[in-house]
Amino acid sequence: xxxxxxxxxxxxxxxxxxxxxxxxxxxxxxxxxxxxxxxxxxxxxxxxxxxxxxxxxxxxxxxxxxxxxxxxxxxxxxxxxxxxxxxxxxxxxxxxxxxxxxxxxxxxxxxxxxxxxxxxxxx
Numbered sequence: 001x002x003x004x005x006x007x008x009x010x011x012x013x014x015x016x017x018x019x020x021x022x023x024x025x026x027x028x029x030x031x032x033x034x035x036x037x038x039x040x041x042x043x044x045x046x047x048x049x050x051x052x053x054x055x056x057x058x059x060x061x062x063x064x065x066x067x068x069x070x071x072x073x074x075x076x077x078x079x080x081x082x083x084x085x086x087x088x089x090x091x092x093x094x095x096x097x098x099x100x101x102x103x104x105x106x107x108x109x110x111x112x113x114x115x116x117x118x119x120x121x122x123x
Contacts, residue, residue: 002026002112004096009117012086016121020081022096022114030074033099035110036081038092038119045095049081050104059104064090086121093118 097110
């Protein structure tokens with residue numbers, strides 16, 4: 001069992017930066033694939049970024065590639081999402097998720113979810 005708690009959301013102007021954190025409690029954090037998803041109003045939840053257990057291998061949605069960076073600190077049981085050059089279309093609730101599957105981009109592969117944190121980008 002893993003409990004995930006996101007923090008760091010807020011409001012920012014377009015072009016600005018924001019960092020999200022996801023603290024995990026429970027056992028064996030370092031054995032989980034970790035990811036960030038987001039859900040905008042009226043839209044389905046979508047994949048943003050994922051990071052393998054060691055932190056060496058990452059994946060990104062095309063819409064955020066080159067602007068967002070996912071990284072993790074296994075000693076602190078925390079995964080991060082650094083967002084830069086934010087756009088109004090990045091506005092969403094951002095969710096942290098954990099999985100033991102090798103499938104990175106599918107919502108159904110993730111067993112544990114945080115409660116979400118709101119990110120609002122003003123134009």
